[in-house]
Amino acid sequence: MKLSLSHLAVLPLALAAKTCTDNGPQDPAPYKLTVTADSEPLAKLSEIFAAAGKNVSISDVLDSGNRDMTSSTPSIGNGNPVVHLAWNSGDVGTEKWLPQGITSSADGDASGKWEGRESWIVSWHQDDDSNARVSFIDRETNKYRHVYLVRPDDDSFGSVNVHAGGIAWYGPYLYIVDTGVGIRVFDLTNIWEVEIGDGLGKQSDGTYVAENYRYVLPQLHYYRFSSTDGSSFRHSYISLDRSDDPPTLMVGEYQTEDSTVDIRFVKYPLNPETSRLATDDEGVVGASEAYCSNFLRVQGAFALDGKIIISRSNGGSTGGDMFNWTPGSAATSHIGWFPPGNEDLSYNPVRKEWYTVTEHPGTRYIVGYDSF
Ligand SMILES: *[C@@H]1O[C@H](CO)[C@@H](O)[C@H](O)[C@H]1NC(C)=O
Numbered sequence: 001m002k003l004s005l006s007h008l009a010v011l012p013l014a015l016a017a018k019t020c021t022d023n024g025p026q027d028p029a030p031y032k033l034t035v036t037a038d039s040e041p042l043a044k045l046s047e048i049f050a051a052a053g054k055n056v057s058i059s060d061v062l063d064s065g066n067r068d069m070t071s072s073t074p075s076i077g078n079g080n081p082v083v084h085l086a087w088n089s090g091d092v093g094t095e096k097w098l099p100q101g102i103t104s105s106a107d108g109d110a111s112g113k114w115e116g117r118e119s120w121i122v123s124w125h126q127d128d129d130s131n132a133r134v135s136f137i138d139r140e141t142n143k144y145r146h147v148y149l150v151r152p153d154d155d156s157f158g159s160v161n162v163h164a165g166g167i168a169w170y171g172p173y174l175y176i177v178d179t180g181v182g183i184r185v186f187d188l189t190n191i192w193e194v195e196i197g198d199g200l201g202k203q204s205d206g207t208y209v210a211e212n213y214r215y216v217l218p219q220l221h222y223y224r225f226s227s228t229d230g231s232s233f234r235h236s237y238i239s240l241d242r243s244d245d246p247p248t249l250m251v252g253e254y255q256t257e258d259s260t261v262d263i264r265f266v267k268y269p270l271n272p273e274t275s276r277l278a279t280d281d282e283g284v285v286g287a288s289e290a291y292c293s294n295f296l297r298v299q300g301a302f303a304l305d306g307k308i309i310i311s312r313s314n315g316g317s318t319g320g321d322m323f324n325w326t327p328g329s330a331a332t333s334h335i336g337w338f339p340p341g342n343e344d345l346s347y348n349p350v351r352k353e354w355y356t357v358t359e360h361p362g363t364r365y366i367v368g369y370d371s372f
Contacts, residue, residue: 020292028287033223041152065143074339083368101167112350123164156202166237166344171275239302300344
């Protein structure tokens with residue numbers, strides 16, 4: 001049975017409390033995610049858009065790229081990026097949208113490519129978190145297109161009010177963290193072309209619009225966090241670890257102090273057959289690994305072969321720090337590794353590269369590295 005939201009709503013809300021007593025590996029048993037049923041409105045809308053010839057693929061979105069990223073080397077950051085791309089002038093400076101999460105086609109598929117192409121997806125939240133969007137970037141041409149995130153509702157759709165602090169692509173799904181809730185999942189086999197116009201959702205004339213964006217990506221379901229130790233969890237960033245068998249999604253917490261709150265990394269196993277998290281008959285997935293740490297201001301992390309690579313930000317004008325940590329041992333520090341505003345991380349096992357995005361207006365890049 002899949003739990004519906006109404007069942008979950010009667011559970012007591014957990015209060016934040018510090019559960020970590022030492023840093024390093026912890027018992028993962030307290031941490032669980034419970035999936036909601038797949039959206040029925042999504043299935044209904046899917047038929048409508050497919051019948052109208054407006055269900056498009058990721059390749060279609062890449063081919064429609066209407067903006068260009070340009071090669072530009074950040075002036076701050078000593079990590080020697082091998083990828084350094086700046087957004088176009090509108091996106092680099094806008095105060096309305098902030099880039100947060102990054103994932104690549106090497107997360108999506110073990111070959112490194114999706115529909116034969118290498119691409120990145122980057123998430124952005126609106127300044128007040130009232131809406132979110134993702135950019136699809138073609139790695140070969142550096143062209144990109146923004147796609148609006150929507151939540152299907154009846155025969156229409158509405159806003160996705162999420163901070164979108166981290167994203168991970170796995171198979172046909174885009175996993176997006178929702179800070180206090182858990183993980184939202186978007187269906188990459190349902191990208192819909194809408195009419196260009198103001199407003200969001202179905203209009204009185206029967207057409208669909210999305211704030212002048214050409215495409216929308218709908219939410220399929222979500223995983224709600226619960227714990228048996230009374231702790232809440234800040235789902236601040238997420239990454240895929242293909243070096244685990246089965247692969248896992250790792251989520252982690254951003255905190256600005258560690259005396260009263262936990263700073264944890266928790267992994268949940270995926271089911272490679274379905275590309276969904278490995279749930280039991282009740283729709284519950286138990287964590288497979290958990291780690292306590294004392295790294296402050298962590299904006300992103302990825303795990304590989306038992307190591308965790310960590311992205312710590314230091315404000316808008318100072319470069320961010322990278323830590324290479326094997327839980328149980330001391331971390332290696334790389335101070336000033338990133339340009340200012342480093343965020344979520346994503347590892348590419350095919351190219352042996354890893355990526356972040358930087359968030360502050362004027363200094364917004366995709367940067368990638370081939371060492372850590
Ligand atoms: C929509 O397109 C995707 C490919 O991007 C495909 O997998 C899916 O089956 C299509 N949906 C429908 C209802 O035709």
